Amino acid sequence: MVELGFLFSLYPAALVFPCRVNCSFYFKIGACRHGDRCSRLHNKPTFSQTIALLNIYRNPQNSSQSADGLRCAVSDVEMQEHYDEFFEEVFTEMEEKYGEVEEMNVCDNLGDHLVGNVYVKFRREEDAEKAVIDLNNRWFNGQPIHAELSPVTDFREACCRQYEMGECTRGGFCNFMHLKPISRELRRELYGRRRKKHRSRSRSRERRSRSRDRGRGGGGGGGGGGRERDRRRSRDRERSGRF
Numbered sequence: 001m002v003e004l005g006f007l008f009s010l011y012p013a014a015l016v017f018p019c020r021v022n023c024s025f026y027f028k029i030g031a032c033r034h035g036d037r038c039s040r041l042h043n044k045p046t047f048s049q050t051i052a053l054l055n056i057y058r059n060p061q062n063s064s065q066s067a068d069g070l071r072c073a074v075s076d077v078e079m080q081e082h083y084d085e086f087f088e089e090v091f092t093e094m095e096e097k098y099g100e101v102e103e104m105n106v107c108d109n110l111g112d113h114l115v116g117n118v119y120v121k122f123r124r125e126e127d128a129e130k131a132v133i134d135l136n137n138r139w140f141n142g143q144p145i146h147a148e149l150s151p152v153t154d155f156r157e158a159c160c161r162q163y164e165m166g167e168c169t170r171g172g173f174c175n176f177m178h179l180k181p182i183s184r185e186l187r188r189e190l191y192g193r194r195r196k197k198h199r200s201r202s203r204s205r206e207r208r209s210r211s212r213d214r215g216r217g218g219g220g221g222g223g224g225g226g227r228e229r230d231r232r233r234s235r236d237r238e239r240s241g242r243f
Ligand SMILES: [Zn+2]
Pocket: 023, 024, 025, 026, 032, 033, 034, 035, 038, 039, 040, 041, 042
């Protein structure tokens, strides 16, 4: 029989023990409940289009349960508005600072390794790399940001299909992503705007900066833009303190 010590002297450990398999949770979801103690391999990517901002979204409904634990002090409408504002703020910041965002997703899970995780998939890997380096030196809502490159590229593989059908029995502690949907209007605004930008870059940039000026100045602009304007204004106000 060959001695193990002799084998190690010839080959690296990875060749002697090739059976340490990749953790499929880390590979698909970018997070595993065992963290660094996982017996399987968490193969951290050195290049990726996707970054993960860990535990950054705080759902106000989770922190404001009333004493009986049943009634929630924050209504669904308020929660959705708060969420849309958060989503728009982060999405816009990513595009303005680092580069075009292909897709952004936020986890509504409750387990420690997934709660409040935000995944931003950039169009270019270089932008993702730049974002991770910069974001790890920044703060959000009074907390230091923890950002890392994520192996997730296909969110359909990462997310929980039962949750999307409204029937996940594991609830918030499910180990697949429960992706919190943004409102239809915001989806149209963020992703639609980008599609237009592709078609005519200069025109849409002009329109965007004009609408922002109007938001700051507070004047003018009728015809259904009121809600939109208010939201922008509150975002501008908030931004100074949050990021
Ligand atoms: Zn694992």
